[in-house]
């Protein structure tokens with residue numbers, strides 16, 4: 001069964017459709033890039049999958065069932081700008097939030113949950129910041145903490161909204177290694193991504209989106225100059241030939 005199937009999804013804000021008749025399903029155990037220009041509806045698609053916004057029409061299923069029944073299978077790393085960083089909490093507590101599905105909302109975390117959370121912080125190189133207020137971390141460090149939270153959840157599908165924005169080259173490398181580790185464990189990872197030059201290196205599979213699905217499939221079949229032109233219209237920035245499939 002497919003990890004994620006989206007069928008004829010239409011989403012509108014104030015009656016203006018921002019996603020129109022979007023249908024695709026993704027294979028299991030792949031790194032999947034969601035690619036498209038600003039305003040294409042990429043974040044909206046993630047929010048619709050997470051049931052955070054109403055749909056005009058369409059169905060979405062996670063391993064064959066609605067999100068409501070499968071939320072424990074889905075990990076989400078939000079876009080950094082969308083989070084209220086003044087919320088008074090430290091890095092460890094943020095990561096422990098990823099364990100709520102395991103702990104139960106009203107119970108105190110067990111020792112083993114704290115141990116898992118610490119291991120996840122270690123994986124992203126943030127152990128020494130565990131007790132630091134989240135508002136007192138740099139942007140890239142906050143991003144790492146959110147990745148650790150998703151890891152702590154031990155989900156089957158991960159949705160990540162631009163995890164590489166504002167991080168330095170070392171952090172980008174650390175994140176991509178982590179994504180590859182998740183993939184090696186059979187997890188499915190969907191990543192909203194803007195840097196067209198790294199798409200072929202990073203992703204096995206891509207969804208090209210601009211309000212509608214322009215193309216979806218294995219990167220080496222779908223990530224062509226022609227499809228990119230359809231996706232970006234005249235706004236396609238210069239791309240060297242080695243970065244696209246000919």
Ligand SMILES: Nc1ncnc2c1ncn2[C@@H]1O[C@H](COP(=O)(O)OP(=O)(O)OP(=O)(O)O)[C@@H](O)[C@H]1O
Pocket residue numbers: 013014018036037038039040041042043044045
């Ligand atoms: N809460 C909202 N109310 C009204 N319009 C919205 C809202 N959120 C997003 N939109 C509009 O919906 C469209 C899609 O936005 P979305 O954030 O999904 O695009 P995106 O592909 O993620 O863009 P970006 O690459 O800039 O992050 C845009 O035209 C945006 O202005």
